[in-house]
Amino acid sequence: MTTAEPSPADSDKLDPAVLKIAGVVVLGAVMAILDTTVVNVALQALTLEFKTSFDTIQWVVTGYMLALATVIPVTGWACDRFGSKRPYMLSIALFLLGSMLAGMAWNVESLIIFRILQGLGGGMLMPAGMTIMTRAAGPHRVGRVMAVLGVPMLLGPIGGPILGGWLVDAVSWRWIFYINVPIGAIALILAWRILPKDNPRPAEKFDFPGMLMLSPGLALLIFGVSKIPQEGGVSSVGVWLPAVAGLALIVAFVLRAARVQNPLVDLKLFKDRTFAVAMITMTFFMVAFLGAMLVLPTYFLLVRGETALQAGLLLAPQGIGAMVTMPLGGRLADKIGPGKIVLPGIIVILAGLAVFTQVGADTPYPVLLAGLFVMGLGMGATMMPISAAALQTLTQRSVARASTAMNIVQQAAGGIGSAVMSIILASLLAGKFGVPTSQGQLAATALLTNPQTHEAAAGASADAFASTFLWALVLIAVCIIPTLFLPKKPAVPAEEPDGKPDEVATAA
Template identity: 90%
Template sequence: MTTADPRPADSDKLDSGVLKIAGVVVLGAVMAILDTTVVNVALQALTLEFKTSLDTIQWVVTGYMLALATVIPVTGWACDRFGTKRPYLLSIGLFLLGSMLAGMAWNIESLIAFRVLQGLGGGMLMPAGMTIMTRAAGPHRVGRVMAVLGVPMLLGPIGGPILGGWLVDAVSWRWIFYINVPIGVIAFLLAWRILPKDQPRPAEKFDFPGILMLSPGLALLIFGVSKVPTAGGVSSVGVWLPALAGVALIAAFVLRATRIANPLVDLKLFRDRTFSVAMITLTFFMAAFLGAMLLLPTYFVLVRGESALQAGLLLAPQGLGAMLTMPIGGRLADKIGPGKIVVPGIIVILAGLALFTQVGADTSYPLLLAGLFVMGLGMGFTMMPISAAALQTLTQRSVARASTTMNIVQQAAGGIGSAVMSVILASLLAGKFGVPTSQGQLTATALLMNPQTHDAAAGASADAFASTFLWALVLIAVCLVPALFLPKRPPVRKEDDDQEPVIAPAMH
C-alpha cells in the first residue's frame, strides 16, 4: 500500500526504512558491477582454459554488454506497468540463474550464452534500483540516496580486480561466477521482504517498434565500437558498418519518439533544462573517466610488470578517496545544490589526473597512489551529484523513465569512451614500435618481456600512456562547461500532475 510521506520537506536524515531499501538495492548493484570487473581480470585464464583466441574470449565481455544495452530501454516501461518490485525481483533471478550456469559452462560458446543471460538480468538492476530508491526517499533527498547508490560503483572497479585476481589464482575461474550465487540469493530474499509493494500504473501500450529500433541500435553501436581495438581502427568494415547501422536505428527511434504519445524512452524529459544539462555533463564524464579507468590497471600490468591482483590493490586509494567524499557530496548536493559541488569535484579530478599525463616507466608509487587518491576525492563530489541533479526537478511519474535514460547514457558513453581510449593507446604504442595499430599492445608486451629490450620498451610504452591520459584530461575538462549550468540551489519537492504521493518506505 502506498502512503503519503509524513516527513517534512526539509527532513535531512535517511530514516531506517529508506536505509533498508538502500541496502537491498546496493547489494544488487554490487553483484552486477562487481561481476563486470571480476571477469575482466579472468580473460587470460579463460583464454587458456578454453584454448581460444583473444577475439573470441572478448565476447564474454561484449555479449554481457550487448545484453545490458538490449534490456535497459525496457526497464522504465516495465517499472511503470508492473511496479518496481516485480521487475527488480525478476532481474535478480535472471542474473542469479545466469551466474550459476556460467560457472558450469563446458565450452566458450556456452559461457558466452550464459553471460548474455546474466546481462539480461543485470541490465535492469541499476535503473530499477535507482527508481526504487528515488521514489522511497523523495526528491529533496535524492543527492543523499545517489551517494549511497554510488558505493557499489566505486567498490566494483576497486574490489573486482582484487577479488577476481585472487579467485583465479587461488581457487578457480568458475568461482568468479559462483560468488554471485550466495549474494544473489540473499539479495532476492531481502528484496522480497523489504521493498515496498508499489502499485502498477494504468497500462500504456508498449512501444514494440521502438524496442526493435533502440535495443538493436544500441547493441550494434556498442558492438562496432568494441571491435575498434582488435580491428586496428575505425576504417575496418567490421567497425563502421555495425556502428553506422546502430546510429541509423537510434536516429530513426528518436525521430519516431518525438511524434508518438508513449515512446519507449520519453524524450520530453529533455525539455527539462536541468535534466538535459546533467545528461550532457554525464556523457562527457563517463566517456572520459571510464576510459581513464581502463588505462590505469593496463599501465600497472604492462609497463610496471605487476600482476592483476597487485594492479587491483594499487587502484584502492582511488576508492578510498571517493568513499570519504561521496557521503559529503550527497549531503551538500541536497543542501546547496549539485552545481556548487560538481565543478570543484571536476577540478580536483583534473589535478589528480594531471599527474598521469607526466607518467614514466619509473614514476614513484607513492606519487601515483597520491594522484589516484586525489582523483577519488574528486569523483565522490562528481558522479552521483550529477545523477542527483538529473532527477531532482522531475516528478515521481517521470523517475522510472529518467533512470532508464540515464543508464542508457552511462552504458553508451562508458563503452565508447573505453574503446576510444583503447584505440588512442594502441595507435600510440604502434607508432612507438613501428607496427600496425592492431599489433601495438602485443608488440609492447613482447618487448617488455625480453630483458634486452625491456628498458627501452618500458620508456616508450610509458610515453604512450602519458599521451593517452592527456586526452582523458581534455575530455574531463570539457565537462566543466555543462557543469557550470547545473542547479546551484537545493532541490524543491515537486508533485505529479495527479498529485501522486511519495512512496513511504514500508515492510511487506
C-alpha cells in the same frame, strides 16, 4: 500541503525503512558491478583455459555490455506496468541463473551466451534499483540516495580486481561467477521480504517498434565501436557498418519518439533544462573517466609488471578517496545545489589525472598513489551529484523513465569511452613499435617480457600511456562547460500533476 506530522519521505534524514530498502538495492548493485571488474582481471586466464584468442575472449565482456544496453530501455515501462519490485526481483533471478551457468561453461561459446543472460538481468538492476530508492526517499533527498547507491560504484573498482585476482590465482576462474550465487540468493530473499509493494499503474501500450529501433541501435553502435581495436581503425567494414546501422536506428527512434504517444524513452524529459544539462555532463564524464579507468590497471600490468592482484591493490586509493567525499557530496548537492559540488569535483579529478599525463616507466609509486587518491576525491564529488541533478527537478512519476534514460546514457557512453581509450592506446603503442594498430599491445607485451628489450620497451610504452591519459584529461576538461549550467541552488520538489503520469516538472 501541510500535515501535522512529516511523513518518512518528507523528513530530512534517511529513515530506517529507506535505509533497509537501500541495503537491498546496494546488494544487487554490488553483485552486478563487482562482476564486471572481476571478469576483466580473469580474461588472460580464460584465454588460456579455452585455448582461444584475446579477440574472441573479449566477447565475455562485450557480450555482457551489449545485453545491458539492450535491456535497459525496457526498464522504465516495466516499472510502470508491474511496479518496481517485480522487475527488480526478476533481474536478480536472471543474473543469478546466468552466473551459475557461466561458472559451469564448457567452452568459450557457452560462456559468452551465459554472460549475455547475466547482462539481461544486470541491465535492469541499476535503473530499477535507482527508481525504488528515489521513490522511497523523495526528490529532496535524492542526493543522499545517490550517495548510498554510489557505494557499489566504489566497491567495484576497489574490490573487483582484488577479489578476481585472488579467485583466479588461488581457487578457479569458475568462482568469479559462482561467487554471485550466495549474494544473489540473499538479495532475492531480502527483496521479496523488505521491498515495499508498489502500485502498478495501468500502463500505456508497450512501444515495441521503439524497442526494435533503440535496443538493437545501441547494441550495434557499441558493437561497432568495440571492434575498433581489433579491426585496426574506423575504415574497416566490421566497424563502420554496424556503427552506422546503429546510429541510423537511434536517429529513427528519436524522430519517431518525438511524434508518438508514450515512447519507450520519454524524450520530453529533455525539455527539463536541468535534466538535459546533467545528461550532457554525464556523457562526457563517462566517456573520459571510464576510458581512463580501463587504461589505469593496464599500465600497472603491462609497464610495471604487476600481477592482477597487485594492480587491484594499487588502485585502491582511488576508491578510498571517493569514499571520503561521496557521502559529503550527496548531502551538499541537496543543500546548496549540485552545480557548486560537481565543478570543484571535476577540477580535483583533473589535478589527479594530470599526474598520469607525466607517467614514466619508473614513476615513484607514492606519486601515482597520491594521484589516484586525488582522482577519487574528485569522483566522489562528481558522479552521484550529476545523477542527483538529473532527477531532482522531476516529478515522482517521471523518475522511472528518467532513471532509464540516465542508465542508457551511462552504458552507451561508458562502452564508447572504453573503446575510444583502447584504440588511442593501441595506436600509440603501435606507433612506438612500428606494428599495425591491432598488434600494438601484443608487440609491447612481447618486448616487455624479453629482458634484453624490457627497458627500452617500458619507456616507450609509458610514453604511450601518458599520451592516452592526456586525451582523457582533455575530455574531462570539456565537462566543465556543461557543468557551469547545472543548478547552483537546491531543487524545489515538483508538484505531482494529476492524471499526467510522465509530465516533467519545470526546472527552477
